[in-house]
Amino acid sequence: MTIFTSQMPLLLLLLLSVTTFHKSMCTNHTVVRCNEKDHETLLTFKHGINDSFGRISTWSTKKDFCAWEGVHCDNITGRVTEINLIYNHMEGDMNLCILGLEFLNYLDLSWNHFDVIRIPSIQHNITHSSKLVYLDLSYNYPILHMDSLHWLSPLSSLKYLNLSWIDLHKETNWFQVVSTLPSLLELQLSYCNLNNFPSVEYLNLYSIVTLDLSENNFTFHLHDGFFNLTYLHLRDNNIYGEIPSSLLNLQNLRHLDLSYNQLQGSIPSTLGNLSSLNYLFIGSNNFSGKISNLHFSKLCSLDELDLSNSNFVFQFDMDWVPPFQLSHLSLSNTNQGSHFPFWIYTQKSLQVLDILSSGISFVDRKKFSSLIERISFQILLSNNLIFEDISKLTLNCLFLSVDHNNFTGGLPNISPMAFEIDLSYNSFSGTIPHSWKNMKELRVMNLWSNRLSGKLPLYFSNLKQLQTMNVGENEFSGTIPVGMSQNLEVIILRANQFEGTILQQLFNLSYLIFLDLAHNKLSGSMPKCVYNLTNMVTIHETSLFTTTIELFTKGQDYVYEIQPERRTFDLSANSLSGEVPLELFRLVQLQTLNLSHNNFIGTIPKTIGSMKNMESLDLSNNNSVTFLGYLNLSYNNFDGRIPTGTQLQSFNASSYIGNPKLCGAPLNNCTRKEENPGNAENENDESIRESLYLGMGVGFAVGFLGIFGSMFLIRKWRHAYFRLVNRVGDYLYVTLIVKLNSFRRN
Incomplete structure (x- = not known):
């Protein structure tokens, strides 16, 4: 016993040396690999990954896998115990061979972009994963598909399982499989397309x-x-x-x-x-x-x-x-009565208040002001009837929507950290506050349909993060501000009193998909420069927030929801002149183009034929813009009167052959009743033009194809052409005839 005791310090020193040596071996990032089996499994997992962001670049540069990004090892054994690669933008294969790591207890591959899940075909590959406690494969986009959950059965120690956003609709026994996991405490299977409970x-x-x-x-x-x-x-x-x-x-x-x-x-x-x-x-x-x-x-x-x-x-x-004391309250689309609920005023910790469309008209001015000033994240009061002056308030929330109310007075002060503000459809007046210059994080600004006036502040050029700027339907004046955000995707200055020329900088906004400068006092010619409107030439991913406005397109006014996939260009009702630049017709993703009610001259080029996504084209009321060079609407069974006073009369009858129910110039087969429809004297020339341009978006595509008339000498080409005509004719038939029938009813 004495001998053993005397040797104890030496033994402890030896044990400490061995432990220190082992740890140094496992942390030598340039020489030592701790376990060859773990190393090979990790490399197999990495082989199918496309790491375009270089988040796991250390897996190639460092030999010791314990030092790899997202890999954690036990300090004593050097074996892999945790893999955490959440939100690393990884693409490619999610190879679950990684479950073969014998000592793995934590695996998180969530919030990535894996394309497919690969499950080991040999079950024993993952039988050692009984130590796995935490497994999260959720929220990978695009949605992953998995036919079966049988591979979960060996994971007897699993306590947390999250497979949200994985399509499991083919797995009919999901609950039976889950029930075999005796230790399971947390189960998350949201967005899994499951249909059997x-x-x-x-x-x-x-x-x-x-x-x-x-x-x-x-x-x-x-x-x-x-x-x-x-x-x-x-x-x-x-x-x-x-x-x-x-x-x-x-x-x-x-x-x-x-x-x-x-x-x-x-x-x-x-x-x-x-x-x-x-x-x-x-x-x-x-x-x-x-x-x-x-x-x-x-x-x-x-x-x-x-x-x-x-x-x-x-x-x-x-x-x-x-x-x-609530932090989040949502009472939207409920019947709260005309008075703002008094009990909400007692909530001192609210971060989110959603009480839109609840019929509220009256508020306690002092309590209401105090309440909304202290809300820090989101205020949603849209679609009520609140009549209140909030011009002296400072609103500190990041998301503010008080649209479709009766708020009056000047605009309120807004938090410098504001992300999105919607004050549209109110009765705000005056100019934009100077304090708004500090909103450096603002992405969305919607001031549509108020009574705001004055010039747009020069400090708008400092709002570098701005993506949507909607100040339409107000009384703003002056020139369009220079140096606007390069991140702008939507610019709406419609129905104000802006004057001067169109700035060339507007055509260098590569993210722009929606430009509406209509109904102003803009003059001069359009810039003849290279249009760097990349998102109007090629569809790119956009971060656009969906918003709703009133828009004039396809010949009529209607409420329009701006979607990321739509491209619109509207310069109508100004005093613009000169020729329309050729560059405009290279924006092949445009779906709505409106240049009407200006003073443009010249000829629309043949390159317009490449704008295959066009749905609405309006060139009416210009000085001398020649539009269609060829028109063929034959054999479509159109019904009704051809609108008069338009370019449609400039083509001969052969353009309309095969439509026995179609009448009007240049055809001569209208009955007396059709020639003198009721209330014809009250027909509005503008309405007639609308009927033309309603179908023009499709008609121009057919028209310009006809320029190459020689193709019809070849039967195969001719048949292909008429198949195209038949398809677009269906749409033209519906839109044109509905309009013509409405004329007859009037």
Whole structure:
């Protein structure tokens, strides 16, 4: 014993030396590889990856895989225990051979761009993964497909599983497979295109505490059978029935999301017993009956509440002070009555307030001002009838939408960190505040349809992140500001009093897809320069926020939603002159082109034939723009009168042959009734022109193809041509005849 004790310091020193030597060997980034099997498995995984961003470049430059990006090893054994490659923009194959790492307990490959999942064909390759506790393959785009979940069976230690955004519609036994995982606590399968939910006798949720099956195709009756859950998300399925009593007896339930389903009935008062609840989303169902402060009397921990899109009768006491302080509240598309709910004024921690389209007209000015000034993230008050002057307020939220109200006075001060603001369809007046110069992060500015005036500030050139600028339907004047953001995708200056020439810089905005300068006082000629409007020539990915405006296109006014895939160019109703530059007709992705009501001259070039995406073309009311050089509408069974006073009369009758029900010049087969339709004296010349340009977008494509008339000497070409005519003729027939029939009815 004495001998052993005397040798103890030496033995400890030796053990320490060996441990230090082993660790130094495993951390020598240039010489030593800790385990050859782990090394080979990682290289096999890496082989199928296209790492265009170079996020895992260390996997090629460093020999020690324990120093590779996203790889973590045990300090003692040197074996791989964790792989975390979340949000690394990786593409290519997601090879699950990586599950063969014997000591792996954590794997996260979520939020990447893998194209396909490869599962090892030999089951024993992953039998050693019984140590795996955490597995997340979710949210890869484009959506991955997986036929079966059988490969999960060996993962007996798995506690967390997230396969959200993986298409599993071919897996019909998903729940049975999941039920074989004895340690599973958290299961997330949202957006998986699942359509079969297990019947109650197979429903085994005793071990699971977190269950997210939202955004699938389930159709089932919400029944009893939820046991130990603390987190339940079934959002956006087709679940029907009433909320079961067992669900409202889960004293540990913290998150409950049943929104966007077909649930019915009234909300039981026992909802108020869920004292641990901090997240309650039950909006967008078919619930009915009353809901009052009694339902929330014990929900002291409630933090987020969504009752939107509901038919509840709200009966909250005027003097009720809730036991909770919310950070998120959504009551959109509910009937709150004409007065802003008084209990909301007591919420001091709100970061998100969504109460749009709720019929609100009146607010307590002082309390309302204090409330919206302290909200830090999002305010949605759109589509109400709020009449209030907020010009002296400073709004500190990042997303602000108060459109379609009756707000008056000047524009409010906005947080320098604001990301998106929509103040459209109100009665704001005056000029744009000088304080707005600090909004360096602003992406979207929508001031459409107010009473704003003055010049656009020069500091607009400092808003370098701006992508959408909509100041249309106001009373702005002066010239278009120079030096605007190079990130602009949408510019709408329509229906103001802007003057001067069109700046050449507008044609160097490579992201621009929507330019509307119509109904102003712009003059001079269009710049003859290289048009670097890349996104109007080739479709590129855009970050455009969808927005809705009133637009004049296809010959009529209508509410129009600007979508990222549409390209529009509108300079109509100005005083522009000179020839239309050839560069304009090289913007082959344009779908709407309106140059009407100007003073353009010259001839439209043949290159317009390459604009195959054109849907609406309006060149009316210019001095001397020659449009169609050839027209052939034959054999289409068109019906009605050819609009008069247009270029359509400049072609001979052969252009219309094969349309026995078509009449009017240059044809002479109209009946007396057709020649003198009722109220003809009241027909508006502008309406007649609209009928022409309604179908012109298709007609010009057919017309310019006809320039190459010699092709019809070859039968194969001729047949191909008439097949094209038949296809576009269908569209032309519908649009033109509907318009002509409406003329006859008038």
